Amino acid sequence: EVQLVESGGGLVKPGGSLRLSCAASGFTFSNAWMSWVRQAPGKGLEWVGRIKSKTEGETIDYAAPVNGRFTISRDDSKKTLYLQMNSLKTEDTAVYYCATESYYAFDYWGQGTLVTVSS
Amino acid sequence: DIQMTQSPSTLSASVGDRVTITCRASQTFSNWLAWYQQKPGKAPKRLMYRASSLESGVPSRFSGSGSGTEFTLTISSLQPDDFATYYCQQYNSYFFTFGPGTKVDIK
Numbered sequence: 001e002v003q004l005v006e007s008g009g010g011l012v013k014p015g016g017s018l019r020l021s022c023a024a025s026g027f028t029f030s031n032a033w034m035s036w037v038r039q040a041p042g043k044g045l046e047w048v049g050r051i052k053s054k055t056e057g058e059t060i061d062y063a064a065p066v067n068g069r070f071t072i073s074r075d076d077s078k079k080t081l082y083l084q085m086n087s088l089k090t091e092d093t094a095v096y097y098c099a100t101e102s103y104y105a106f107d108y109w110g111q112g113t114l115v116t117v118s119s
Numbered sequence: 120d121i122q123m124t125q126s127p128s129t130l131s132a133s134v135g136d137r138v139t140i141t142c143r144a145s146q147t148f149s150n151w152l153a154w155y156q157q158k159p160g161k162a163p164k165r166l167m168y169r170a171s172s173l174e175s176g177v178p179s180r181f182s183g184s185g186s187g188t189e190f191t192l193t194i195s196s197l198q199p200d201d202f203a204t205y206y207c208q209q210y211n212s213y214f215f216t217f218g219p220g221t222k223v224d225i226k
Contacts, residue, residue: 044217104210105169106165
């Protein structure tokens with residue numbers, strides 16, 4: 001059974017940093033293309049960024065609102081995906097989901113972790 | 120960037136109704152179009168991918184169609200479990216974009 005478990009969310013002040021983790025199991029993580037998707041309270045879904053597998057060069061793409069502030073990485077030996085978030089803004093407040101990708105869409109999702117940016 | 124719109128934004132329907140949700144893109148893209156269902160407090164669930172391919176385990180009352188800039192999700196006979204918010208999502212040139220969502224509630 002595929003499982004994705006996010007952790008690391010919490011309350012952080014504007015300008016601060018936070019690192020999220022996504023622990024994967026039940027599939028060959030090293031072959032997976034992985035994304036982060038977020039959802040602000042009461043709002044819709046917003047793609048944050050994606051990292052491809054090592055065989056695809058671990059290419060990373062980011063959405064414009066986070067480009068230059070967020071960094072996605074992966075540790076295939078630990079089957080873990082990361083999201084390093086720097087220079088956080090109040091508008092980054094959201095539930096952050098990690099998800100696997102197939103057919104250029106997201107098939108398996110974690111339960112999400114809440115990040116609140118507030119002074 | 121491609122912008123996605125959905126209509127309607129809210130839909131009130133009864134059990135047994137046929138429901139159609141439309142997703143429109145600001146420009147043509149290949150058929151990498153997916154549909155998701157989300158219930159309050161839960162992660163989204165993929166229903167359709169590549170515009171018309173049904174996700175494994177999803178009931179056959181769900182169907183998807185369309186190409187170019189207009190895509191539809193149809194629920195042939197609405198069931199109590201289907202009251203939720205539905206999102207479309209496209210992929211084009213390294214970026215993913217979601218539609219704003221359509222909430223299907225009880226009439």
